[in-house]
Amino acid sequence: MSTQEAVIKVEGLTVQYGDNIVLDNVSFEVYRGEIFVIAGGSGCGKSTLLKHIIGLDIPKAGNIFINGINTTNIDDDEMAKLRRGIGMLFQGSALFGSMTIGENVSLPLTEFTELTREAMQLIVKMKLGMVELSGYENHFPSELSGGMKKRAGIARAMVMEPAMLFLDEPSAGLDPITSAEMDILIKKINSGIGTTMVIVTHELETIFNVSNRIIMLDKDTKGIIAEGDPRALKEHSRDPKIRNFFNRQPDRKKN
């Protein structure tokens, strides 16, 4: 599975908004071809971390390397080039409402390649087939359910054949069955194409179903409190915070 080659490397990342420190000195690595989950409770800075990795926000301190390139001090053109090798599924899918699903998926192709219309249509059909949305190319996003929108979002994220895929809460707001289907899809893409996946989630099901390795962030320490195989963490961790998270136990002191 993972050949231990780090494709993403985060070193001493510190994020601060005003006086409020969100992340303090966070370091970790993501290896090629693995499914890496960033977990933690609400408000612990999971999505913030993801935004910094893909360069939507600039950190206060620390370095982020993607494929060995430090993204904290490169210019916009280089970053744009780097981003084309990255796919991202946003929490609300972020499909363009004025375009059909087919147009949404083929948008990067029309912008960044010189493929003919036929070739593009073929690729769109292939990608939609891969996410099991075959035949929906002329629907508008508003005509799809939440789970279908997320799958269309994945198809769009994958159309440029990225080596890395970032998924922000892929199963949030989905019913258990749709959520399980999403997990299967994620695994299918990962094992089929070998795409490295970074997933932000707090859904225990997703964590146990798909992840090879997780890091857990915590609101109080503003950093990583656990790293490793989620099953081992659940079994062997002595940290009450980690045990509570995996066993869905509320913190008794707070109540």
Added chain:
Amino acid sequence: MPENNRVFSIKGQKQGDITLFLFGRIGLENFDALLREIQGFFSEYNPSHLTVDLEKVDYLDSTGALFLVRLEDEAKTRSVPFTIANVSDEGKQIMSLIDRRALTAPSLAAKERALNLLEQLGNETINVLKDIYEVILFGGEILYEIAFSIRHPRKIRWNDVISYMKKVGVDGLPIVALISFLLGLIMAFMSALQLKQFGANIYVASLVAVAMVRELGPIITAIIVAGRSGSAFAAEIGTMRVNEEVDALITMGFNPTRFLTIPKLLAAMFVVPILTGFSSFFAILGGMVVGVLGLSLTIFTYVQQTMNAIEMFDVVSGLIKSVVFAAFIAAIGCQRGFKVRGGAEAVGNATTSAVVSAIFLIVVIDSTFAIILHYIE
């Protein structure tokens, strides 16, 4: 991309057993070139058996796999036996991801057909009629709620009324003052160019005063209020609809029209006449600047001429008009807000529609007033 754009070589006799060696990167970057090559390949070589050798391929993505699938399909339609050799495990897995049925599956929804002219006309007519019907319905509802509020004045949310009076009136005053001042200035300047020729400079004051107090003051103020506050009302209520806040009000037993519309309506009806007064005042001030600096009138004569020109009837009719404008601007703003269905985009459409409809109504009402006042006078 590899040299010469070639990522394959061909071995074998025409019409015979042919092996296609692919090498390098087979993927999105040369998908188009590859597709074009196979078109010519089959007609030129017409193989009896086709083998594709992937031994030298060091990168294959799903688009590359799609090409292989297409190649196989093309061979099948020409009934050429097809085999793939030396395919890696990863390659097999990627190819297994491609759903062949999806490639030829028809779209579940037809591409939206553009409507012809007659259909568009019919659609628009129906929409306009429906809209008029809805606006009238809402108007009736508001009249009922106003009657209710008059009978139960303690049920009016006066704190909201005050806050909206500030938003519509106080916050709107600077822009109303600025535009009116400029309008007075321009009006005086343009008319002075003409009136100077007859030595009738003094009538610049009358012209500015009468035009502003009777017509332009109420209209300019109403248009500015429609743009500033009518749109804001639509956006506020529209956002509440999107966030299900309106549904929450209904569930808690409130009447959303009374709860949300009446304070805005009352506030607008209180402050728009005052704004109109300010508008006329600043325009006359603008006219006076031109009169004093450009036409060598004294401030006293300018003011005196202005006072002589304006009649009480003009002032009162202008103010009544502005009250009616205010009511319609607030009502149409709220109605457009309540009509919002769906997401954030609908809120944007509602604000636009609120402003456009309000300006349309202002023109209609003003014309109506012109006729009525003509007969009263």
